[in-house]
Amino acid sequence: MESSDDEKDGIYGNFVPKELGHNFALNGTKFVDEVLNGQSERCLENFRMDKPVFYKLCDILQGKGLLRHTNRIKIEEQLAIFLFIIGHNLRTRAVQELFRYSGETISRHFNNVLNAIMAISLEFFQPPGSDVPPEITQDPRFYPYFKDCVGAVDGIHVPVMVGVDEQGPFRNKNGLLSQNVLAACSFDLKFHYVLAGWEGSASDLRVLNSALTRRNKLQVPEGRYYLVDNKYANMPGFIAPYLGVPYNSNEFPSGYHHQDAKELFNQRHFLLRNATDRIFGALKERFPILMSAPPYPLQTQVKLVVAACALHNYIRREKPDDMLFKKYEPQTALQIQESLALQEVEQAIKPVDTHDLEVAFEAEQPELSSQLRDSIATEMWEDYIRDLAVV
Structure with a gap:
């Protein structure tokens, strides 16, 4: 028989949020009321967004x-139940002890909210506009070259849990179970x-091919392009770095x-492409369930x-300057260099395996993509040499 929404079971176990450490008698309703009636920072900490948002x-x-x-x-x-789970990576048992509802009630509302957000998710994904991004126009390193x-x-790669019979395709090159997510x-x-949803063993180029050919596909405005790293090919709509040439900033003193x-x-x-590292960093810090x-x-x-x-x-639309986003504002070249020095990075760019690339291009298009990259590099280099001569 389905349990009622007011069913309470259990007492607080080992998990006690610090806000509730002083009061074990609080139930979920009182906890949510306390957070929403308190400072906005408490809402951000517990529910991963400010109160007005x-x-x-x-x-x-x-x-x-x-x-x-x-x-x-x-x-x-x-x-609040849904955001508390994904914002603190908690299992149902810990949440039911905190909110004092049955596991069935917690699970039901979790799934209801998840499906509700999925129903409007497309409203929050906007394709690129026609204007040149200000991050490019306002930086002489990037403008006009990347206009x-x-x-x-x-x-x-996002960790995934699947049955034993399904694990083979989801095991990535590091031997871990994951889904390969393209963004x-x-x-x-x-x-x-x-x-999302591609098996961890799928190559990045294969996932990109899927994104370009499916019904709800990734659309690149005509005459425009995205930056990609060496996992992908230099092709129409996507500009990759040169192979066999230093790429990571820590290789340049x-x-x-x-x-x-x-x-x-x-x-x-x-x-410029470092934006992907920053957006993934902000996403995982806000929602550690990933x-x-x-x-x-x-x-x-x-x-x-x-x-x-x-x-x-x-959240980025409604509160672009919330405290978590501030941590991932654009870094200077020196800061990027210092942060990368602490990471294991590839010292050489390996040629990408293009056998998964099935998108039909005109014969001359890949060559045109290489010509576009060369023209950008040449213009950039000529200005760089001229500026050095002035100095």
């Missing part, structure tokens, strides 16, 4: 008829497009004078990725 999302979901108040649990508490660039594309993003840290146009192009390409495999059906795990990206865009 939280309340507006409640209004949107209610106004579209996607969520409704029940006899015991208001929409605010339903959304036709609309963003960057990259892939990320196209803007330089102001918004997702243009997200494709401070004050280093580039030796040729390809070196200069690769470094500036890397600095950093470990949650014990949900595979379809739910795929939905969680898309929903998290949609919520990221919604």
